[in-house]
Amino acid sequence: MFKKRFMALVLTTMMAASAFAGCSGSAEPLSDAALTDDTKQTGTTSQTDSETPADAPLVADSENPSENDTVKEPDKKKRPAGNLLDSVEAGEVSLEISDEQSEKLRLASADWAMELLRKCYKDGDAFISPLSIELALTMTANGAANETLNQMLTTMAGDGCDIDTLNAYLKSYTDSLVNNEDVKLEIANAIWTNEYLNVVPADNFLKNIKGFFDAGVYAEEFNKDALAHINDFCKEHTDGQIDKVLDELDPSALMVLVNALNFDAKWAEEYEEGQVNKRIFTDENGNETEMDMMNSMEDFYLSSDYCYGVKKEYKDGYSFVALLPNEGEKVADLVDKLDAKTWMDMLDNPVECDVHTIIPKFEREASYDLKEILADMGMKDAFDQEIADFSNMVDSSNGISDIFIDSVIHKTHIEVDEKGTKAAAVTVVTMKCNSANIILDYKEVHLDRPFVYAIVDNENNLPVFIGTFDQP
Numbered sequence: 001m002f003k004k005r006f007m008a009l010v011l012t013t014m015m016a017a018s019a020f021a022g023c024s025g026s027a028e029p030l031s032d033a034a035l036t037d038d039t040k041q042t043g044t045t046s047q048t049d050s051e052t053p054a055d056a057p058l059v060a061d062s063e064n065p066s067e068n069d070t071v072k073e074p075d076k077k078k079r080p081a082g083n084l085l086d087s088v089e090a091g092e093v094s095l096e097i098s099d100e101q102s103e104k105l106r107l108a109s110a111d112w113a114m115e116l117l118r119k120c121y122k123d124g125d126a127f128i129s130p131l132s133i134e135l136a137l138t139m140t141a142n143g144a145a146n147e148t149l150n151q152m153l154t155t156m157a158g159d160g161c162d163i164d165t166l167n168a169y170l171k172s173y174t175d176s177l178v179n180n181e182d183v184k185l186e187i188a189n190a191i192w193t194n195e196y197l198n199v200v201p202a203d204n205f206l207k208n209i210k211g212f213f214d215a216g217v218y219a220e221e222f223n224k225d226a227l228a229h230i231n232d233f234c235k236e237h238t239d240g241q242i243d244k245v246l247d248e249l250d251p252s253a254l255m256v257l258v259n260a261l262n263f264d265a266k267w268a269e270e271y272e273e274g275q276v277n278k279r280i281f282t283d284e285n286g287n288e289t290e291m292d293m294m295n296s297m298e299d300f301y302l303s304s305d306y307c308y309g310v311k312k313e314y315k316d317g318y319s320f321v322a323l324l325p326n327e328g329e330k331v332a333d334l335v336d337k338l339d340a341k342t343w344m345d346m347l348d349n350p351v352e353c354d355v356h357t358i359i360p361k362f363e364r365e366a367s368y369d370l371k372e373i374l375a376d377m378g379m380k381d382a383f384d385q386e387i388a389d390f391s392n393m394v395d396s397s398n399g400i401s402d403i404f405i406d407s408v409i410h411k412t413h414i415e416v417d418e419k420g421t422k423a424a425a426v427t428v429v430t431m432k433c434n435s436a437n438i439i440l441d442y443k444e445v446h447l448d449r450p451f452v453y454a455i456v457d458n459e460n461n462l463p464v465f466i467g468t469f470d471q472p
Helices: 032-036 099-120 130-141 146-157 163-176 203-213 224-236 331-337 340-348 371-377
Strands: 009-013 025-029 183-194 216-220 255-266 276-282 288-303 307-313 319-325 351-360 362-369 403-416 420-433 451-456 463-469
Touching (some): 099 163, 130 146, 146 163, 183 203, 203 216, 307 351, 319 331, 362 371, 371 403
Antiparallel strands (some): 288 307, 307 319
């Protein structure tokens, strides 16, 4: 029987054999106030000058949410170039991977998840989606070349994997994931290119993006409309769980690559009223908190030399996995020791027996800047302005070169209750370049504070009417 001292490390909502796990940043419990306050966004800034330099980042309007709860696909009328993939023929998609390659990549995906968890766990809650991060970065890697590409592939997929094999594996894997009426796992990919800078993606890059990732590719000027479109895409494709991923968008950025992942599943056996009651959760410092706890008998017990846990099934295709460190050890010890082999051994070979299980109801959200973490994990060249090689990403005829990853932002949300689990993740990769001929030669005037205005005759520029606007 699990003890009242339930020091649970919720490592994952299982995606078949791969995992959601936890990364640099923090995950925090959601209070009722946090759930309703759109203004609690870190890093938000506002313009105070009516005339601002063109390279000033564009800021999301957190105080003016959409009037409609249902977010629609961004209005294509505002994007003259539309979806660039409408006229692109998908590249040849071959999903032929040997059983040996598939198993190697399955273990590599588990290792990727465990390493991300280690890097992201900072003596507190952590929650990430390794799959979302890998999909966004693999789309990006299709534009990389030489050592930059090698580092990205080795970090995500281990030694000896080429981009075609990783593309094929991820498509085969994501196509196999269950998505039906009982359990929903929806994956959406999109790319925005900066139309003002005449960013033209390379033909082979577009073909692979269409063939393997089924992404929409949109060209528009990187202004507040583009910022809104990116955030709306993320909100729509996470069922509103993540309503904003970017607070600002740099007008000098070349490209933004986005993955959104949405999970919603009911338990195979939902809890009844009598199975939920108040119990004490005790943290590692001995602090006690009363929480709603869900009690049940489960069928699959997990154990290794340094941890034990349970696998609880959803209605179809997925399971919730929770692991406890051995008595006397901390979650940090478990995170440090947990590796791909141990994870796979436990999940591939669970002990079938009655397991009295107590799981707390909880809700968390998290936000991470992964730049330093990913560089530390091995893909350092991709972030280096002088070394990065993304020569396969854009058509170089317009003078754009020296492309690098400027940032990788990752946001997640999870809610576990009597009925099941909702979880979502968004990963946004922003590309920039050092090309000397990329000059932003426009300014912006935002009349969002008191101003003087006039009606003038164009011949003499004399005011026929003139006045001030001090307040709405």
